[in-house]
Amino acid sequence: MIATQQQQISGSGPLPSPRSPSSSQNGPYLSVSVTDPAKMGNGVQAYISYKVIAKTNLPEYQAQEKIVIRRYSDFVWLRDRLFEKYKGIFIPPLPEKNTVEKFRFSAEFIEMRRQALNIFINRVASHNGLRQSEDLRIFLQADEQTMDRARSQETGLFKKKPADLIQIFWDVQSKVSDVVLGKEKPVEESNPEYEKLKHYIFELEDHLAEAQKHAYSLVKRHRDLGESLSNFGKAVKLLGTSEDNALGKAFSELGAKSELISIKLQKEAHYLLMNFEEPLKDYVRAVQSIKATIAERANAFRQQCELAETIKFKEIDLNKLRLTRSEKLFEAEREYEVLKAEGEEAAQRFQTIVRLMNEEIVQFQEQKTLEMGLAFHEFAKGQARLANGISEAWRGLLPKLEACS
Numbered sequence: 001m002i003a004t005q006q007q008q009i010s011g012s013g014p015l016p017s018p019r020s021p022s023s024s025q026n027g028p029y030l031s032v033s034v035t036d037p038a039k040m041g042n043g044v045q046a047y048i049s050y051k052v053i054a055k056t057n058l059p060e061y062q063a064q065e066k067i068v069i070r071r072y073s074d075f076v077w078l079r080d081r082l083f084e085k086y087k088g089i090f091i092p093p094l095p096e097k098n099t100v101e102k103f104r105f106s107a108e109f110i111e112m113r114r115q116a117l118n119i120f121i122n123r124v125a126s127h128n129g130l131r132q133s134e135d136l137r138i139f140l141q142a143d144e145q146t147m148d149r150a151r152s153q154e155t156g157l158f159k160k161k162p163a164d165l166i167q168i169f170w171d172v173q174s175k176v177s178d179v180v181l182g183k184e185k186p187v188e189e190s191n192p193e194y195e196k197l198k199h200y201i202f203e204l205e206d207h208l209a210e211a212q213k214h215a216y217s218l219v220k221r222h223r224d225l226g227e228s229l230s231n232f233g234k235a236v237k238l239l240g241t242s243e244d245n246a247l248g249k250a251f252s253e254l255g256a257k258s259e260l261i262s263i264k265l266q267k268e269a270h271y272l273l274m275n276f277e278e279p280l281k282d283y284v285r286a287v288q289s290i291k292a293t294i295a296e297r298a299n300a301f302r303q304q305c306e307l308a309e310t311i312k313f314k315e316i317d318l319n320k321l322r323l324t325r326s327e328k329l330f331e332a333e334r335e336y337e338v339l340k341a342e343g344e345e346a347a348q349r350f351q352t353i354v355r356l357m358n359e360e361i362v363q364f365q366e367q368k369t370l371e372m373g374l375a376f377h378e379f380a381k382g383q384a385r386l387a388n389g390i391s392e393a394w395r396g397l398l399p400k401l402e403a404c405s
Contacts, residue, residue, distance in 0.1 A: 030056040030125045034118040054140040077151045081135040088356030092123035093285030187302040205287040212280040226265030233258030250404045268386040279375040300350040307343040
């Protein structure tokens with residue numbers, strides 16, 4: 001049933017995709033396709049599974065082509081693992097988990113999710129750092145039982161859900177209010193470039209969300225108008241049956257044209273949804289992923305500062321013990337060396353996040369320019385096609401209506 005419905009709505013074309021690695025045999029490649037959604041189970045236990053096809057010539061993979069079955073929670077597992085292990089990299093976003101129950105298994109929703117998952121996994125596979133991930137190899141190669149075990153063994157930070165990650169950022173920002181109350185000294189990075197980045201990301205999220213909201217309104221308007229024209233067409237055709245003369249024939253043709261234009265509007269609404277609203281929504285999610293990485297950077301900076309402060313106090317205590325030749329000196333020196341190593345590691349971790357974020361933001365802006373340009377081009381093209389189609393439909397009917405009048 002799902003496959004049949006998929007064919008009915010698939011004529012609108014695919015969502016804009018990120019550039020995939022070349023499948024040329026002259027270089028390494030890894031390309032992935034998410035296909036064939038199928039409903040599994042019944043009732044509240046029901047879910048959609050997907051066929052994930054990976055093609056590669058990378059030596060660390062078992063075969064040049066591998067087909068596995070995955071569900072949405074498997075994609076969530078992969079994203080959580082990548083976020084935890086690759087600090088500073090903007091992990092591609094996933095489509096939202098929650099949706100209105102009655103739409104959860106509709107053909108349109110299933111296709112929207114399939115395309116979003118396809119974009120997610122190809123962005124991971126095409127990223128020079130993420131494509132080296134052992135977790136990605138497990139995701140693309142492991143059988144279903146192994147995948148289930150991997151998900152069930154998650155503990156600690158790996159249990160963190162993507163939607164919860166941004167809360168870290170707000171937790172860090174709340175330190176400012178603590179200062180006002182005299183509770184705690186703020187530990188925030190004072191860097192003009194970093195402040196500029198945060199301002200850009202927050203502003204971009206607002207603008208994208210506003211554009212996506214109005215894109216949703218456009219889709220709804222097309223659908224509502226299409227439904228109204230369909231109902232009008234049916235009513236006018238019935239009116240035409242009550243007239244045996246040329247007027248009745250004209251009414252019938254008017255009704256038929258209205259129904260034809262209704263179909264055009266419904267098709268264009270779906271095209272607009274898939275090729276304009278969804279890409280905008282995807283970038284809203286992408287910006288939220290960047291905010292989660294900003295939160296990790298803020299957290300790493302705070303840890304670095306707190307350790308540096310602790311080391312200073314430890315040095316003071318150590319000097320006192322040396323002066324008094326205390327028997328606790330040996331233990332204190334050992335603790336100091338451990339703390340110093342932790343401090344160096346924290347500083348290195350923070351610097352790595354900064355370096356990776358600087359690289360990532362450049363790539364993000366390049367990709368955004370390309371994909372948003374394509375999305376707006378598809379929008380304009382679709383509107384022009386719809387306007388021409390409606391104009392031609394009404395123009396062909398005008399002479400017959402003029403004759404009757």
